[in-house]
Amino acid sequence: MATIYDVAKAAGVSPKTVSRVMNGDAPVNEKTREAVEAAMASLNYSPSSAARAMRSQRSGLIGMITGAISTTHQFEDTGLPEIYLVQGAQRVIAQSNRTLLIADSGGQADRIPALLQTFREHRVEGVLYVAEYHREVGLPANLRDRPIVLVNCFDTDDTPAVLPDDEGGQFALVDGLIKRGHRRIGFLTLPEQQIAHGLRAEGYVRALKTNGIEFDERLMQVGALPIPANEFDLLWDALDRVLRAEPTVICCANDKMAMRVYGLLRERGLAIPRDISVAGYDDYRMIAEHLHPGLTSAQLPYAAMGARAADKLLRLIAGTQRPDEPAHELVSGPVVWRDSVQPRDNTITHLSTRRKDT
C-alpha cells in the first residue's frame, strides 16, 4: 500500500503537506493541493487508520457485543432482531466518522472475555452491550473502564441503558383495540419472570382503566414457558381458558405465539379476523407481513434503539451528555395495524355518529 511518503515524493512536497491537504488544518497553495491530490489518486492512496490511531490516541472504533449474555439461547432462535439494532447503531456511528466493531458471541457466554480483550486491544472508544431480550444483566468488570451503554438490558448500578417501552407499547396496542370497538380483550402473556411481562401487563391494565373497562383476570393467561420446551400444551390450555371468557380479540405476547395461535384458532374453526381478531408483539416483519391475514403487532423498535444507544454513547464519549439525561431511556415503537384486527361494529357506528356530530 502507498504511504504518505510515497504521495509526498510523487507530488514533490513534504509528507506534512500531504497531511494538510487531507485534513485541511492549515492553508495549502492551490497548485500544491492539486499536485498532491493527483498523486493520491494515481497511487490509490488511503491513509492508514492504524498510524492515525496511534498518533492521535483515538481509534475511531465503537465496540458492539451481541448474542452475548445468555448461556442457553444457542438452543433457541432469538428472532434475530440484532441485525436491525446493528443497522440503527451503524448509521449514527458512521455519521460521527467512526467504525463499528461487532463481536457476536454466538450465544456462548464463555467467549465474551476473549471478545472484550479484542476490544481493549483495538482501543474501542466505547461499548454497546446488547441483550437478546429485555432483561437485567451483570456486567463483566473489564467493561467498566470505558464508556458503555446497555441496550435491551440494564443493571443495578444505573449504567446508562436504552430499553424498549414495553408498558407503553402494550398500552398503545390495547388502547387502539378499544378505540376500534373491542372491549373483551384476551391476553396470552410471556412467562411471569420476564421483565417485559410485568411491564406489558401494566400497559394492558392501564389501557383498560383509561377507557373505563373493568379488568377480567380470566382474560389474561400465561402463554409461554421461560425455557423453549414443549410449550404447546400450555398455549393450548391458556388459549382455551381465554376463549371461555369470550374475547373479541386476543393479544399474544409475541409474533411467534400469534403464529401458533393462528393455527390453533383455525383448528377450532374460528376465522381471523371474522370470528376473532388477533394481535402480536415485536412486529417481526418476516412473520407479521406474511401471515394471512397480516398480523397487527406492537413494534419492538430495534433500529431506533440501536440509533438511540449509539447517540447516547457518542455523547458519553464526547462528554457532552445533557445534565438532565436519565440513565435509562425508553424507546417507543408504533403499533402496526394489519388485517388480523377487525374493527367492531359498535365502533363503526360510533365513528359515523361522531362524524355527524362534528
Place this chain on the structure above:
Amino acid sequence: MATIYDVAKAAGVSPKTVSRVMNGDAPVNEKTREAVEAAMASLNYSPSSAARAMRSQRSGLIGMITGAISTTHQFEDTGLPEIYLVQGAQRVIAQSNRTLLIADSGGQADRIPALLQTFREHRVEGVLYVAEYHREVGLPANLRDRPIVLVNCFDTDDTPAVLPDDEGGQFALVDGLIKRGHRRIGFLTLPEQQIAHGLRAEGYVRALKTNGIEFDERLMQVGALPIPANEFDLLWDALDRVLRAEPTVICCANDKMAMRVYGLLRERGLAIPRDISVAGYDDYRMIAEHLHPGLTSAQLPYAAMGARAADKLLRLIAGTQRPDEPAHELVSGPVVWRDSVQPRDNTITHLSTRRKDT
C-alpha cells in the same frame, strides 16, 4: 492506557523483554518473566493492535460487507439470515486470531463506497462480500486489490464464491417426500428470473426422474413476484392451479410462502398435514418451528456458508489454497423434517412389505 514502556518500567526491564514475554519469540529468564507478568496484570495492560498492525504490516482484520448489494431491498425484510452467516464466519476467523470488521449498508447501495474506503483504511486482509439472496453481482473495482470471497453470490470472472446448493437441497426434499410415499408433488416456485428458481426446479425434476415419476407441469407454478408487491392474488391463483392437479404435498419456494399457504389451505378447509402436506425452503427457524404444525423445510445453510467462506478466504490470504480448489463451492444443508409432512399410507405398506421381503 498502559503501554509496553509502562510495563517495562514497572518490571525493571526493557520494553523488548516485555515483548518477548508476550510473544515467546526468545527465551526469557523465569524470574524476569514473572516480574513482567505481574507488572502487566497490575497495570491491566493490553497491547495496542494499532501499533502492532503498523509494525507488522498486518491488520488482523477481515472485512465483511452485508446488506450491500441491492438498492431496493430496504423495502423488504430479507429474512435476516445474515446473522447466522456472521456467526459462522466469526467462529472461523476468531480461530485464526483475526477480527471481523462488519459493514452493513442497510440496503443502501450508495453507502458501499464509503464502507469499502473504511476497509481500505483499516487495511483489512481480505473481504467477504455477502449478498442477501443467491444472485449474480458486479464487483466494485476497488475490491479487486485484495483477497475476496463472494458469499451467496457470484460474478462472471470466477471470483472465489461460496453458494448454497439449491439444486441438491430441492432434490433432497423432494426425494425425501417420495420416500415418504408422495408421488404427486406440487411446487410453488420463486420468480423465474431468480437463480435459485432454475436450480431448484432442476433438483425437483431430478428427484422425480430418479424415482421414476413423470413430470406433470401443472404441478409446478410460480408463486411469487420478483418485487415484493401484492403477491397475494398470484399465490392464490398458483395454489388454485396446483390443487387442481391433485397433489398430496405442496413444496413452497420459501418458508414465508409456506406460512401464507398454511392460511390459504385452511381457508379452503384443508387440514395440514391430514388432508395435504406442506414443505418450505430456507428453514427459518423463527417460522418453521413456530408454525403449527411445524414446517418441514430444506435448510439454507447460512452458518456453514459463513464458516466455509471464511475458511476459503483465510486460505487465500495465506496463499495455501489447494490446487484443485474450485472457484465456486456449493454448501449443502439438511432437510429438517417436521409435522407438516405426513407419510402416505402406501409408503407404510410399502415399507412393511419390503421389510417382510428382506
Place this chain on the structure above:
DNA sequence: TGCGTATATGACACCGATGTCATGACATCG
C-alpha cells in the same frame, strides 16, 4: 525602506509495538 504579519512549507519528534544487532555473563570444549 524596514518591520510586523499572514501564508506556505518543511524538519523533526512522537505514538507503541517489534525486528535487528550488539553486548555481557556463563558454560563447554579442545
Place this chain on the structure above:
DNA sequence: CGATGTCATGACATCGGTGTCATATACGCA
C-alpha cells in the same frame, strides 16, 4: 586457559501518520 557458543537482555531503528516549531517568501503599512 583461551576460544566458541548459548542464554538473557538492551539499544536503536522503523512502521505511517500528525503536532510543534522553525523557516522562507510575500504583502501591507508607517
